Amino acid sequence: MAGAFGFKGCQKIRGPQIRKLLEAKDFILFDCDGVIWHGETAITGAAKVVSSLIRHGKNVVFVTNNCTRPRENYVHKFYRLGFTDVMLEQIFSSSYCSALYLRDVVKVRGQVFVMGCDGMRRELEEAGISCVEEADEPGATIYDCALAPDVKAVLVGHDDKLTFLKLAKASCYLRDPDCLFLATDNDPWHPLSGGRILPGSGSLTAALEVSSGRKATVIGKPSRFMFECISSQFRGVDPAQCLMIGDRLEVDMLFGSNCGFDTMLTLTGVSQLEEAQEYKDSELTDKHRLVPDYVVDSIADFLSAFEEQEDQEEQSN
Template sequence: MAGATRSLGCRRLLGTHLKNLLHTKHCVLFDCDGVIWNGDKAVAGAPEVVSLLKKRGKSVFFVTNNCTRSRDSYLSKFSRLGFCDVVQSDVVSSAYCSAIYLRDMAKVQGKVYVIGSDGVYTELYEAGVPVVGREPDVPGATIYDCPLDSDVKAVLVGYDDKLNFLKLAKACCYLRDPNCLFLATDGDPWHPRPRGRVSPGSGSLAAALETAAERKATVIGKPSRFMFQCIVSRFGVDPARTLMVGDRLETDVLFGRSCGVDTVLALTGVSTLQQALGYRDSTDPQGAACVPDYVVDTVADFLPALDEER
């Protein structure tokens, strides 16, 4: 089906078409922020959609670049917002996948210096990956006299609202070693905040360090394929029978397209229909990779098709 529709893109999913599409899919991937919730409020109908998909025997995963929470913390939020049947293995975050990459793919033999928040540290601890970076700095310490750990073999950058110059400087020193691995949890440039405000994302923090270290980070989160590979390797998911639902064209849709799955843009988050149509009508080949196959106003649009399904 993907090959038959991608030449057009941005098709509205309604009625029988939506029901038929869901019938062909055994797995649905959801982004979280802007798709199933906004801040601390669930998108109307989203808990019911997730529950009905699971009752219909579909595999459901939540693929999020938000690295600030551990999977257990996500479970608490799901429960609080009315998602009653989500389990830990459903949650695939950039923090969790970064830990898996360091442990199982890179097989780092040493410590990881972390710029990040609780979610990253927790997932690394649970994966058995030794870390440094959380220790309080000595008051008045500078890059000229602060201690550096000689056993650091990787630097991981995630969202850190306590970022300071000394953290960046330490990371830059570690990355002077060409054998020191350089990872970013995700490349999100910014995040929407209440009242129309925004905050820098992990991608902007990683970009600062990339400039200072004169190196490029390996990005673990969307649109990198690694998060999908984690799901495939553990659950045997078939890309042809998978649907990706997201709100950000340059991450969620690009991620889905690069993984060979059909994509749906939900208009409850960052990207707009006008932006999607702009990519569709552009001659830029890079923009073409950000064109969603389908568009819905909200994931609640799935409800009629799921209610009718037998």
């Protein structure tokens, strides 16, 4: 896939080039963590960028692998951080897309065992999906705990209350070959302050894959299913008219490549330009799919492009 200017690969662009690129795109897809905000702090200029894109008639959507909160909580967070234009319909999280997959694609009949947080459960329940209730006695083990009789799917996501018993139960349910094995995402880890990291959903999924001898179907990025969710709710989405903006090469850039989007790496998150260059120069062609078309230091770089566009509009009036 070539970029909008006929080239691909780690091209740092600014002002006029950004403006030209945005003029060629109808849908702008943003990752959140590392692109729009860091925790409870918005990236400088991000709120103004989002507002300007919406004001200029762009379809702005947010695609995040963070499965820890339902979409309504995301709306509150956006508003809290100054993003007053964002609505529920623009947010596609891996937990929301997992709920759609279970409800609309596989049409699950029975209960879902959730190895994840309360936010995941809420998203599933809002979609009308029944989740197994956790009601074990203190000190219960896999030898004597109750197992639900009608579990039709196991869904793994971020679980900061993971126990060995949960892992053992999920492994038991997956002994049934008709029980679906799903993961919200396969992110291996997430950065924390002070150089620490938080194990991601992918690390939990890997543990269950080993214990069950099965491979999970991943719903979130880089799977195409998240784009299918967007296409089902926005009419006329053309991949050629989409720009994916993210901070992780192995997740966001690969997602864009899988879906046929142009991609942009912002350097405010996990991946850096040196890594992208290594993938670009690699002899392994699979690595080339992780290379962004464009690179910006921050999405705040869009602001100068909007200023130029607004100046031109004023001059033409």
